[in-house]
Every structure is written in structure tokens, then in C-alpha cells.
Amino acid sequence: xxxxxxxxxxxxxxxxxxxxxxxxxxxxxxxxxxxxxxxxxxxxxxxxxxxxxxxxxxxxxxxxxxxxxxxxxxxxxxxxxxxxxxxxxxxxxxxxxxxxxxxxxxxxxxxxxxxxxxxxxxxxxxxxxxxxxxxxxxxxxxxxxxxxxxxxxxxxxxxxxxxxxxxxxxxxxxxxxxxxxxxxxxxxxxxxxxxxxxxxxxxxxxxxxxxxxxxxxxxxxxxxxxxxxxxxxxxxxxxxxxxxxxxxxxxxxxxxxxxxxxxxxxxxxxxxxxxxxxxxxxxxxxxxxxxxxxxxxxxxxxxxxxxxxxxxxxxxxxxxxxxxxxxx
Amino acid sequence: xxxxxxxxxxxxxxxxxxxxxxxxxxxxxxxxxxxxxxxxxxxxxxxxxxxxxxxxxxxxxxxxxxxxxxxxxxxxxxxxxxxxxxxxxxxxxxxxxxxxxxxxxxxxxxxxxxxxxxxxxxxxxxxxxxxxxxxxxxxxxxxxxxxxxxxxxxxxxxxxxxxxxxxxxxxxxxxxxxxxxxxxxxxxxxxxxxxxxxxxxxxxxxxxxxxxxxxxxxxxxxxxxxxxxxxxxxxxxxxxxxxxxxxxxxxxxxxxxxxxxxxxxxxxxxxxxxxxxxxxxxxxxxxxxxxxxxxxxxxxxxxxxxxxxxxxxxxxxxxxxxxxxxxx
Numbered sequence: 080x081x082x083x084x085x086x087x088x089x090x091x092x093x094x095x096x097x098x099x100x101x102x103x104x105x106x107x108x109x110x111x112x113x114x115x116x117x118x119x120x121x122x123x124x125x126x127x128x129x130x131x132x133x134x135x136x137x138x139x140x141x142x143x144x145x146x147x148x149x150x151x152x153x154x155x156x157x158x159x160x161x162x163x164x165x166x167x168x169x170x171x172x173x174x175x176x177x178x179x180x181x182x183x184x185x186x187x188x189x190x191x192x193x194x195x196x197x198x199x200x201x202x203x204x205x206x207x208x209x210x211x212x213x214x215x216x217x218x219x220x221x222x223x224x225x226x227x228x229x230x231x232x233x234x235x236x237x238x239x240x241x242x243x244x245x246x247x248x249x250x251x252x253x254x255x256x257x258x259x260x261x262x263x264x265x266x267x268x269x270x271x272x273x274x275x276x277x278x279x280x281x282x283x284x285x286x287x288x289x290x291x292x293x294x295x296x297x298x299x300x301x302x303x304x305x306x307x308x309x310x311x312x313x314x315x316x317x318x319x320x321x322x323x324x325x326x327x328x329x330x331x332x333x334x335x336x337x338x339x340x341x342x343x344x345x346x347x348x349x350x351x352x353x354x355x356x357x358x359x360x361x362x363x364x365x366x367x368x369x370x371x372x373x374x375x376x377x378x379x380x381x382x383x384x385x386x387x388x389x390x391x392x393x394x395x396x397x398x399x400x401x402x403x404x405x406x407x
Numbered sequence: 408x409x410x411x412x413x414x415x416x417x418x419x420x421x422x423x424x425x426x427x428x429x430x431x432x433x434x435x436x437x438x439x440x441x442x443x444x445x446x447x448x449x450x451x452x453x454x455x456x457x458x459x460x461x462x463x464x465x466x467x468x469x470x471x472x473x474x475x476x477x478x479x480x481x482x483x484x485x486x487x488x489x490x491x492x493x494x495x496x497x498x499x500x501x502x503x504x505x506x507x508x509x510x511x512x513x514x515x516x517x518x519x520x521x522x523x524x525x526x527x528x529x530x531x532x533x534x535x536x537x538x539x540x541x542x543x544x545x546x547x548x549x550x551x552x553x554x555x556x557x558x559x560x561x562x563x564x565x566x567x568x569x570x571x572x573x574x575x576x577x578x579x580x581x582x583x584x585x586x587x588x589x590x591x592x593x594x595x596x597x598x599x600x601x602x603x604x605x606x607x608x609x610x611x612x613x614x615x616x617x618x619x620x621x622x623x624x625x626x627x628x629x630x631x632x633x634x635x636x637x638x639x640x641x642x643x644x645x646x647x648x649x650x651x652x653x654x655x656x657x658x659x660x661x662x663x664x665x666x667x668x669x670x671x672x673x674x675x676x677x678x679x680x681x682x683x684x685x686x687x688x689x690x691x692x693x694x695x696x697x698x699x700x701x702x703x704x705x706x707x708x709x710x711x712x713x714x715x716x717x718x719x720x721x722x723x724x725x726x727x728x729x730x731x732x733x734x735x
Contacts, residue, residue, distance in 0.1 A: 108552075110560040166524060170517035189498035190562055192520065196494060197555040199527050204548035213535050216544060220532035224436075227525040232438040234518055 083127045085401075089394065092132060095150060099131045102154040103161075106201050114190055117182050118198070122161060124177040129402070130156040130258060133287070134266035136398075137280045139391040140384070141270025151209035152269055155202045156262045159223065162198035163258075165191055171313065215269055222261040229253015237318030238342055240328055240335070244369075247325055248289065251296075256288030263287075279380070286377035290403045293370040296321035300357055312350040316343050322369065324353070327362035374403040411455045413729075417722065420460060423478060427459045430482040431489075434529050442518055445510050446526070450489060452505040457730070458484040458586060461615070462594035464726075465608045467719040468712070469598025479537035480597055483530045484590045487551065490526035491586075493519055499641060543597055550589040557581015565646035566670055568656055568663070572697075575653055576617065579624075584616030591615075607708070614705035618731045621698040624649035628685055640678040644671050650697065652681070655690035702731040 080100060086093040103122055109115040131153030138149045167173075168181040169191045175181060183191035206216050233250045236242050263284030268277040299312060300323050315324065328335055334356050338349040345353075357363065381395050408428060414421040431450055437443040459481030466477045495501075496509040497519045503509060511519035534544050561578045564570050591612030596605040627640060628651050643652065656663055662684050666677040673681075685691065709723050 109556050111563045114559050114562065163524075166520050169520055186562075188516070190559065192494050192497055192523075193555055193558040193562075195520075196523075196527065197552070197559060199524065200548055200551040200555055203531050203544070204552055207541050207544040207548050210541070213538070213541060213544075216531070216535040216541075220528055220535050223528040224525070224532055227521055227528055228437050230521045231442050231518065231525060234442070234514075234521075235439045 095135050096128050098150050099153040124179045130262040134262040137263045137266035138270040141272045143271035148209050155205040158198050159202040162195045165195035222257050225257050251292040255292040256285045259288030260285035283380045286373045290370050290373040297366050316345045322366040323357045323362040326365040327357040327360040331360045423463050424456050426478050427481040452507045458590040462590040465591045465594035466598040469600045471599035476537050483533040486526050487530040490523045493523035550585050553585050579620040583620040584613045587616030588613035611708045614701045618698050618701040625694050644673045650694040651685045651690040654693040655685045655688040659688045
């Protein structure tokens, strides 16, 4: 079984992540072989498995590490993440993800709707079979609720050229940071750490998630975005305005409005123009500065974690620094 | 608060169902007021609340009826049902349900995808806050898995003019009967009945669900189907062949094939023709006969329930007889 090359330098973690992926596979059991295969392919298509990795790492701080349980929880997180990706692809009408054809493109949206639902349920099945208490499931359900309430809230802000950075941060908080935070806190909590400590871990995960999403949004404005299998600025056409554009709107609204006001009818020349203005106005630089603020915050909090798990701390620090350094 | 007139004759049950609906409402908390209102409207649009009603009734057989807990479980079942309806409407591209504009028609499929997801999670949130043990959540997750695996399996059988009645029964088993069965067994189990007794209740619910779906499928071939807000034979165009058509195909395949083979390009004249052949071939009568078989089975098993809850037994019997008697 192959996983992302990011983990080559971490043999222990790599072993646990492979176990996680195996468990995810095992909990898929659909009488439609084609759809089953498509879900499995998606699981193996080279996602970085970041959420399970952080969960596994933070579980090291507890005194009662039950490896089987922790692996199961890690599998639940990644299954949930995969479910949201499948449903996001329906909403975005995406044709490609990780250079593979999306489920909705290959089988139509009906299969994609139910496949995502199936993975949502699969996540809860894994959780209820392996979590030690209802408390964990409650935490999960509450976080998932925040995630989806966030996605729905975001619809309110479509095509809003006056959207504030605060609103953007709230939206990506629900969309991305919440699940990172949950992964970190569940790892700690379920291996016996105190609720207070778990809350600290959640804050670290949240900051990582925020940075991660900002960097992802900056990536849409990179020259290579075509190469990673995403349609260029498709989000902008659909009214989802991310940080670089919001910063550019603060100073270059008059220049941008003629293009943005065409909404879903924007041509590729229009998105090209938006692309250029966002770069020349310094929108990318400002977005990078905010990302750095959250990176520093996350790294500072990691360096304050208990000394008794020095090796885990170092791994967390190095890994987070590496992940959050991807410059465009 | 108004609920379906079906419950006018059952004042106690009616009170509990209103509490259930109130709890469902309370667990919706979305920062998008329009979407929140649409979900609430859907919840109040006159669904019969059958799943919670059966759950509440079967809970009467237990010795430890905790009303708050049982109401919560009933709310979880109906929330789950509502989630599947919202996603079904995306798949069917339905414009109307219960004579109201569907979420996907009003807000687009993106909102509908996330709104359904939100309700899935809301169901688990209610469950994890109120179920007494992980066992209940496990049962739920397993049933939900069956439901969704069924929906996905069904995709395998699209446009299959040789589909057997057995396959049809398996499909509607997953789609409808599973959730009826779950509601009945969870009601009994969570109020202290033995697992064996809960299993009996599940069988009763399963038979009711099968009948219910067959009758619903027959309704698509009734003259009044337009009046209940469903597009006429839209399912047939999309390749979902239900019992009346499958029976008609057994005897009149040659007549039906020229129309069916046009698949999604069937015109309204084509569906009209199919409609007529299904009637003249006796497809409707055969479907009604199979429905009666399951009705008899359910009623017989209800009459064998313990005598100590005579009033509940009678309510269950009368209600089931009434529901399953809707003739076309």
C-alpha cells in the first residue's frame, strides 16, 4: 500500500497511517462494485492523510493509548473528510480531484450524493464501534454540525464583494479548521488527556487548519494551479471569494467589479484579468502575511506542549513547519 | 403547531408527536436564515410522522419508558428521514414535494446537499445526546449504512427491464423498510425490552415499510398523482422501475420496450403509453396483491404482541390497517 511521500521520513507514523487507510477500506461494503471501486480509488488517490496524522500524533500525549481505538478514530476522521470532498465536488461540479475523475463526473450526481452520505454514516459507524464513550461521538457530532452550518452560512456570502476578512476566517474556520481541531482534540482526549489539554490541542489544530486553507486559496492564484487538477478560478465564477481576492477588493474594487459582476458568466479572459489584478495589487502578499501569523501561532503553541513527549513534539513542529511553508 | 390530521383520533400520540417535532426544530441552528426557514418549512409541511409514531408506540412495551429520551429518538428518526428526502429530491431533480417547492429547486443543489448533510449530522447529535448506550448508535449506524448501500445498489438496476421482484423487494427494503424496522426496534429496545423482542418489532416495522413503499409506487400510477405534487412517472424516465411496471414487463415486455428504451428521452406521450399498459396488463392488481400479503403479515404479527399492552396493540393494529388500506 502506498501513501503520500510526505510520510517517508516518519516510519512509525507511516505504519499507523497505512493501518488507518486499511480500516477505512474495510468499512466500505456496497453491492455496487463500480461505485465501491471508485470510493476506494478516491481513498488511495494520494491525499496527505493530515487529519489522521495529527490525531495519531496528539494521541501520544495520553497515558492510555489504545492503538486499535486511535487508529479507528483516525479512520473516522479521514472518512468524514472524504465524504465532504465528494459532496464539495458535486457543489463545485468539479471534473477532477487529485488528477482523478471525480465521482460525480464519472457516475453522475445521484451516485455522488449517496456515496458521500454512505461515508458520513461509515464515519459514525466506525466511531460508535470504537469510541470509548458517547462523549466522543457528541464532540464529533457537534464539530460536524459546525462544519456544515459553516458551509451553509458561506452560501450567504456568495458574490459579496464587500465581504470582510473576519467573515472569511469564520467561513474557513467551519469548512477546514474545525475538522483539524477536532482531529487533534479527539486524539488527545481519547488517549486519556484532560479536557483542558484536549482544548489546547484543538486550538493548535484550528490554527493549522486556518493556515492550511489560506495556503490552499493562495494556490488557486498560482501558475501551477492547472497542474494540480483544479479548474482555474472556478470558485470566483461561483461567487466564492477567498482571501487574496478579498484583499485585492479592499484596494482595487473599481478595477475588479466589471469582471466580477458577470458572476457565473465570466469568461476565461475575465478570470485571467482578475488573476492579474489580484497579483499586482498585492493580494497574494497580504494573504501570505496572514497565513504566516497563524503558522507562528501554531508553532508557538506546539513548542509549549509538555516536555515528556519530546520526540512527538519535534515531529509535530517539523511537520507543521514543513506543511505550512509551501510558498507559491 | 399543526400535525397531520391522521393523528386527530390519537390525542396522546398527537401530543408526543408535537413534542418530537419541536425537538427536531430546536436542533436546527444555521446562520443562514433563509435555509433554516426552508428546512423548518419542510419539517412542517404535513409529513405523516409515521416513523416517530411507530417508535413511540413500540416504546410502550418496555418497562423503563423515559419520555424525554424516547421523544429524542423519535426526533432523530424523522430528522434522518427528512435528510434522505432532501437528498432524494436532488437525485430526482424534483421541483415539488408535498406541494411545496423542494430545497434543491428553491436554493440550488449546493444548499440541498449541505442541508441534507446537516440533518444527517443533526440526527447523530440528537442520538448521541440522548441514547443511553453506544449500542443504540451502533444499531442506527448499521441501519443507515444498509439504507445508503441500498440506494447505491439500486443504481445498479437502473433501466434493467429484466429486474426481478426479489431485487425490487431488496431495494425497497433498504430504501424504506429498514428505517421503519429501525424505528420500531429502537423504540422497544431503548425502553427496556429484550433484544429478541426488539427484533420482532423490527420485523413488523420492516413488513409495514415494504407495504408502504409498494403502495407509494402504485400511487405513481394513479390518476391523482399530479395532485400530490409529484411529476408523473419521472422515476420511469430515470430508469427506476417499480413493482407495477415490473409485473407488466413480465407479460407485456414487447409492448413496453419501444417506450422504455428511450430512457431519459421519453416524452410525455411515451410515459402516458406506459401508464396505460401497466394498467391494462394487470400490473397494478398484482402489485396490490403483494402489498396485501405484507399487510396481512404485519397485522398478524401485531396481533401476537403481548396482551399487557392491549391499548397500544389496538392502536398499532388500527393505525397499520388504516395506513395500509389506502387504495388507488
